[in-house]
Structure formats: structure tokens, C-alpha cells
Amino acid sequence: MANGMKEIGRHSLSLYVSNKPGVLNRITQVFSRRGYNIDSLVVSETQDPRFSRMNIVASGDRETLEQILKQLNKLVDVIHAKDYSFEDVIQKELVLFKIDCTAEVRTEALQICDAFKARTVDLSADTLTVEVTGTTEKLDAMKTMFEPFGIRELVRTGKVLMARGKAAT
Amino acid sequence: MAVKKSTGAEVLVDILIEEGVEFIFGLPGGSTIPVFDALVDKRIRLILTRHEQGAVHMADGYARATGKTAVVLVTSGPGATNTVTGLLTALMDSVPMVVICGQTPSSSLGLDAFQEADTSGITYPVVKHSYLLKDPADLPRVVKEAFYLAGTGRPGPVLIDLPKDISAALLEYGGKEDGRDFHLPGYVVPTRGDEEAIGRAARLLGEAKRPLVLVGHGAVISNASPELKALIETMQIPVVNTLLGKGAFPETHPLNLGMLGMHGTAYANKAVIECDLIMSVGSRWDDRIVGRYDEFCPAAMKIHIDIDPAEIDKVVKVDVGIIGDAKTVLAQMLPLLEPGDTADWVKRVGRFRREYPLKYKKEGKLRAQHVMEELYRLCDGKAVVVTDVGQHQMWAAQYMLADSGNNWISSGGAGTMGFGLPAAIGAQLGRPGEPVVAIVGDGGFQMTLAELATAGIAKLPIKIVVINNHYLGMVRQWQNLFYDERYSGVDLEGNPDFVKLAQSYGLKGFRITRPADIRRVLKAAMDYNEGPCLIDAEVEKHDNVFPIVPAGAALRNMILEPPKRKLEKPTGGT
Ligand SMILES: Cc1ncc(C[n+]2csc(CCOP(=O)(O)OP(=O)(O)O)c2C)c(N)n1
Numbered sequence A: 001m002a003n004g005m006k007e008i009g010r011h012s013l014s015l016y017v018s019n020k021p022g023v024l025n026r027i028t029q030v031f032s033r034r035g036y037n038i039d040s041l042v043v044s045e046t047q048d049p050r051f052s053r054m055n056i057v058a059s060g061d062r063e064t065l066e067q068i069l070k071q072l073n074k075l076v077d078v079i080h081a082k083d084y085s086f087e088d089v090i091q092k093e094l095v096l097f098k099i100d101c102t103a104e105v106r107t108e109a110l111q112i113c114d115a116f117k118a119r120t121v122d123l124s125a126d127t128l129t130v131e132v133t134g135t136t137e138k139l140d141a142m143k144t145m146f147e148p149f150g151i152r153e154l155v156r157t158g159k160v161l162m163a164r165g166k167a168a169t
Numbered sequence B: 001m002a003v004k005k006s007t008g009a010e011v012l013v014d015i016l017i018e019e020g021v022e023f024i025f026g027l028p029g030g031s032t033i034p035v036f037d038a039l040v041d042k043r044i045r046l047i048l049t050r051h052e053q054g055a056v057h058m059a060d061g062y063a064r065a066t067g068k069t070a071v072v073l074v075t076s077g078p079g080a081t082n083t084v085t086g087l088l089t090a091l092m093d094s095v096p097m098v099v100i101c102g103q104t105p106s107s108s109l110g111l112d113a114f115q116e117a118d119t120s121g122i123t124y125p126v127v128k129h130s131y132l133l134k135d136p137a138d139l140p141r142v143v144k145e146a147f148y149l150a151g152t153g154r155p156g157p158v159l160i161d162l163p164k165d166i167s168a169a170l171l172e173y174g175g176k177e178d179g180r181d182f183h184l185p186g187y188v189v190p191t192r193g194d195e196e197a198i199g200r201a202a203r204l205l206g207e208a209k210r211p212l213v214l215v216g217h218g219a220v221i222s223n224a225s226p227e228l229k230a231l232i233e234t235m236q237i238p239v240v241n242t243l244l245g246k247g248a249f250p251e252t253h254p255l256n257l258g259m260l261g262m263h264g265t266a267y268a269n270k271a272v273i274e275c276d277l278i279m280s281v282g283s284r285w286d287d288r289i290v291g292r293y294d295e296f297c298p299a300a301m302k303i304h305i306d307i308d309p310a311e312i313d314k315v316v317k318v319d320v321g322i323i324g325d326a327k328t329v330l331a332q333m334l335p336l337l338e339p340g341d342t343a344d345w346v347k348r349v350g351r352f353r354r355e356y357p358l359k360y361k362k363e364g365k366l367r368a369q370h371v372m373e374e375l376y377r378l379c380d381g382k383a384v385v386v387t388d389v390g391q392h393q394m395w396a397a398q399y400m401l402a403d404s405g406n407n408w409i410s411s412g413g414a415g416t417m418g419f420g421l422p423a424a425i426g427a428q429l430g431r432p433g434e435p436v437v438a439i440v441g442d443g444g445f446q447m448t449l450a451e452l453a454t455a456g457i458a459k460l461p462i463k464i465v466v467i468n469n470h471y472l473g474m475v476r477q478w479q480n481l482f483y484d485e486r487y488s489g490v491d492l493e494g495n496p497d498f499v500k501l502a503q504s505y506g507l508k509g510f511r512i513t514r515p516a517d518i519r520r521v522l523k524a525a526m527d528y529n530e531g532p533c534l535i536d537a538e539v540e541k542h543d544n545v546f547p548i549v550p551a552g553a554a555l556r557n558m559i560l561e562p563p564k565r566k567l568e569k570p571t572g573g574t
Helices: A023-033 A061-072 A102-115 A136-149 B010-018 B030-039 B052-066 B085-091 B118-126 B136-151 B166-169 B197-205 B215-220 B225-235 B266-274 B327-336 B341-357 B366-376 B391-399 B420-430 B442-457 B473-482 B499-503 B515-527
Strands: A006-020 A035-044 A051-060 A078-083 A090-100 A119-123 A127-134 A153-156 A160-162 B004-008 B025-028 B045-048 B070-075 B095-103 B129-133 B157-161 B169-171 B211-214 B239-241 B257-258 B277-281 B302-304 B321-324 B385-387 B435-440 B461-467 B508-512 B533-538
Touching: A006 A023, A023 A035, A023 A051, A023 A061, A023 A136, A023 B118, A035 A136, A035 B499, A051 A061, A061 A078, A078 B025, A078 B442, A090 A136, A102 A127, A102 A136, A127 A136, A127 B391, A136 A153, B010 B030, B010 B136, B010 B166, B025 B052, B025 B420, B030 B045, B030 B070, B030 B095, B030 B157, B030 B166, B030 B302, B052 B085, B052 B169, B052 B420, B052 B442, B085 B095, B085 B118, B085 B157, B085 B215, B085 B321, B095 B136, B095 B266, B118 B157, B129 B136, B136 B169, B197 B277, B197 B302, B197 B321, B197 B327, B197 B341, B211 B225, B215 B302, B215 B327, B225 B327, B239 B266, B257 B266, B257 B341, B257 B391, B266 B341, B302 B327, B327 B435, B366 B435, B366 B461, B385 B391, B385 B420, B391 B461, B391 B473, B435 B442, B442 B461, B442 B499, B461 B499, B499 B508, B499 B533, B508 B515, B515 B533
Parallel strands: B025 B045, B025 B070, B070 B095, B095 B157, B129 B157, B211 B239, B211 B277, B239 B257, B277 B302, B302 B321, B385 B435, B435 B461, B461 B533, B508 B533
Antiparallel strands: A006 A051, A006 A078, A035 A051, A090 A127, A090 A153, A090 A160, A119 A127, B004 B169
């Protein structure tokens, strides 16, 4: 590239925002304007009903992301927005896997579940549905293990994160 | 005793009056009828425009000329969408305004009701903030918050989407204090800058051998002129300004080199190329002034004062970033300053000024520059100058010097054709008794010329100078210089006779065709004060603006006069 390689990476952001209609729109526009892709997005309530928490995972170069963060912080409805990618925070994600699983391979599948501390949530003659939480890396690893069985469906909540100890996120 | 109930519309208008609003610029429709009805009995002047775009630009001109937050009132659907260009213009140039759009009743939202548009959705990217009112009880707070947000920090347009049932609803309004309990935890207004950073900046300014101050619109908005003057004169630092920074530091001051950038003066650009330190006061290093970012003053120390944290390091990486209000930050800096020795540098830029002056031929055909120079002289540099967008805008920037920030009004960031006439109307309404000239191109003028009626009805003595080159001149210039003269879509054949056009609106029309006519006709126009007048200046059709830095090129690639050889297509930028 003309002006040197840009450092591309995945970024985990946490935003504390007003709980109002339209806020999500304003926020996603800041990303889409720069052609920055959002990989996952979690919006949820907080301890205070006036505010929502957003966790966004987005990939792209770090410099652009810094600019995006400043523009997010400029929005009247954004109380604060921060990149936690380089900090030691609690990070979790939940996934549901529905895999092809007949009686012959069930034991093998359940062994994998054991190893990943996954919980069986549904079982039929030829499918197995499990729930597992953990870091993105752990869930990715489990997906690799399940692929040979045939993954019929997969849904992930997207990453949520929280600062450790007394620190506020 | 029970508080008297009023309609949402009446409360809205009462609040506008409380906020000191003198004018509402707008055009009615089904969803705003309750508000227009409330205006009948209130002392607030309605300026009925001929198009909603005109209303927003008028509000814009009024706000820039007075520093006050202006108000627009339009109907739902097409009324609201017609404001989008004006919103972009105001957002890009940080102009405070509150735009109230009627909306279909709440119960029909999302049902494709007649003249329903998702106004909020359409306008999110072009507003500082916006509201969709869902509960009449919120109306006082929302309107007051809108004014607060529009006018504080980095100003900008705030939109209120007002469903008809809300403006018709009855509510109890508790007066001035009602709705003042803003809760805006995500909105911070920076004022004082960081002491340590300001100290560092002051030290660097004193140490620099070839320092330069770059003055932007932020300096105008924050009224930083006195502090700026004190800093410049104490430190003896040359100044360059952006298109919108014109006047914050007087352009007639010997230390001011005028506008920099794409069509800036050669001496301003040469100073930028040679400086060893540049301090921006409220300029956002726009691509029109910087040219190529990676070649912009690579060896110079850079200091940036800006009220918007998102502007620091956005495009030009700086050594010292100071977030705060320009006036306050400069006032903090003043006591820390220790003048360095800039005598040689000041002498050197003085030589640039003598060696590379702006120039054009006064003989032969009528030249736009000549018209402007004479106009500037006739107005004694005291007029409020409002421009449209194109070649005439750049010539006006070069030849119509501004000595006060509010005397120069132009669409910078958005470069919106059609801005000039309505903005001049707003400016004249805000500054009655002061001379206002609108300098427009024949192309841009035709985008909003219906507002001649608005100007005529209000009997505003605006001088509308149409620089008539029968072309979309600025685009023709690019095709001429960079695209082998392959003219495409730039010939304005079919122009009306502008003098007759003015007359048909009941306005006075003048025409200039020869250099010898300039002074006499302009004098007659300046002396005409019964209403607006239009001066059709039939200028040389094929003139180009020089200097020019091709889009995306470094400032040192500036072209000073018509080139003898073919030029490459510009590499970047728009
Ligand atoms: C709304 C809008 N459309 C298109 C443009 C692109 N544009 C920039 S300058 C220009 C030519 C303007 O022509 P005119 O108003 O006659 O002024 P001149 O350049 O001839 O002085 C055009 C088309 C613009 N700036 N704004």
C-alpha cells in the first residue's frame, strides 16, 4: 500500500449509550461511513434503565478505529465508547451448535462437549444441540471439532465484556 | 389555580420567543399548519421562502452574520427532504440552527401515511443531533435542548421531527424554567485547554524561526479576534487563513498573507511550505488547504487548537493538540508567550508577497476579478460579502478582503451551489442597515433564484452580483486544464436575461459588459436602496482561477498562471 501497511485487527468495543430509539442507527452509521465492518453487536440493558450497553466487535485498521471512537464519543447519545482489545477484561460469548449426531457418534460428540464444558440442551435421533460459553477463541476451537460431524446450525450471541474488579467498563 | 393549557404549537412558539428568535424561515404544509397558526398571534417574523432549501440557507446566512441560532420550519415528507442539502452545508461549516420539521401524526408513523418520510433516518448523517417527539410533555425540554446543543461546543444543525398530534396536543407549560433540566451525560462542551499542552505550544511558538498561524472558522465562531490579534502582534507571526477563517484576523493587516490552499495566494502557500511551525486555530486541515496530507509541512512542528476532539489527528498528525474553545485557549496562552526573533521570516514572507502577487489583465474583456476589486473598493471593505460556489467564490476570496469574521459568508465544507442568494437574504435580515453583497455564479444562482421574491417582498437592499460566464465555470476550468478541453456538461446555454428576470420580480437590474462600466454601474447599484438589485456582469467566459494546486497534489505543485503545456489529471481529491 502507498502509505505503508495498515495494522488490521479485530477490536472489541464497549459503549455506554442512552436507551432511546435511533441510537443504534446513529452508531452504526459512524462505522458504515468508513466502510468498517461490524462482526458482532450486542445491545442490552444495564443496571440503569436510562442507558444501554453495546458491545461491538469490528475488524479493520487501528488508526481508522481510533477516529471512529472519537466520532462515536462525539454523538450526544454516547456517554462513552472505548476499545478494550488491548486490556485484560472479562470476555464471554455464548453459542448454540446444532450438529448431525446419530447414535453411533454420540459418545464421541459428548466427549467433545465435556472437554469444552458445553451443556446439552436438546437431543433427537439424529441431532445434538449444545450450549457453550467462553472466549471467542474457545468457541472457534469447538467449532473446528464439530465440523466433521456436520454443523446444521450455529448461532452466537456476540462478545460481551466487562472490566475486572472495581473498575467501571 | 390550574396552569393554562396551550397547544404544543403555541408552547413551541413561546419557547422560540424566549430563546430570542427574531425570524422563522420556512414554508408550510399539512403537518405544520398548527405551528403556522400559532405564529399568527405571536411577535416573531415569518420569512416565507420559495423552497425549503432556501429557508435553510437563509437561516444559515442569518446565523453566520449574527452568531445567533437560526430557526427553520418546514412540513413533513418533501418539505423535510428539501432541507437535507442545507443541513449538510450547516453541519460541515458548524452553523447553529434548529430545524423543525412537521411529521405525520404519531399514530400513522411507519404506515406510509401521506407525506410521511423517515426524516430522522434520512437526516442522521447531516445533523449534530435530532429528536423525534413522541410525547407532548417532552416538548419544552426538547426544544430548549435543541437550542443548547445547536449553539454550544462545535455548533451545528439540530433537527426536531414534530408529529402533528404533538403540535396540536394541549399541555401545561410552566414557563422559562420548564424543561431546563437537561440530562445530557454524553455531551461535553470543552472550554479551557490543558495547561501543560498550552505551555508547550507557547514555548514552541517562541522558539520557532519561521512560525505561522493558520486561522480557521473556529476562530470566527468563538470570537477569538482580540486574542488572536494580541498573539500575532506580540509574537510577530505571519498569518494565513482558510476560506471560512477570513476576517478573524484582519486580512488587511500587514502580517496576514490571506487564504492558503487550492486557490490561495502564492505568498500564503509559499509561507506554508517554508514554515518550521504551524499553529491551527480552529481549522480542520481540510483537503482544500492541505493538498497532499503526507507532504503537508513535513518538517514543521504542528499545533492544533480545536473544540472538537475528533478533529485532532484526524488527517494531519500534530505535535501538540489542544482541545478547547479558541478564544479561551488563546487567552490562556497569552501570558505565557515570549516573543522569538521572527524579523527575517517576516521580511521573507513580505518578499513573497511582492514577488508573487495576485494578478490579472484589466484591459480587454470584462474580468470577474476586476469587478470584485472595484466592488471591494466601493464598499470600503465594510460590506458583508456572501458568495455562492465556484470560480467567482474563489476570486471573491482572493479580492474581497475581510477584516471581521462575520463579514464573510460562504459554503466551505459542502461547497453548496445555490447557497449565495438565500444566505445573503438571511445575513441582511440579521444585519439591517449594513451593506450586503451576494456574489454568485450564473449556475449556482439559478439553483435558488426563486428567493428573489423573498428578498423583494422584504425590500432588502442586497446587491446581487451575477458573475455571468455562461458556464459552470469551475468545472469548465478543470476540464480545460486537466481533461484536454473536452467540455462535458458545462455550457449554460439557455440562461435567461438576468436583468429582465430581476425586473419581472419587481427588482432593479443593472448590467456590466465592459471594464469601463464597472465603477459607474456598481456605484449606481450601491446607491440604490429601495430593495434588492441585481447586477449582471457579463464576464470573459474562458477565464481560470489562479493560483491553483491540483486536487490531491502538494502545495509546492501550485500553478501560478495559465500553463503552456498539458497537465496531468489530478491524482486525488474532489
Ligand atoms: C449543488 C452542487 N452541484 C454541483 C456542484 C459542482 N460544482 C462546483 S463549482 C461548479 C460550477 C459553478 O458554476 P457557476 O455557478 O456558474 O459559477 P462559476 O464557477 O462559473 O463562477 C459546479 C457545477 C456543486 N458545488 N454544488
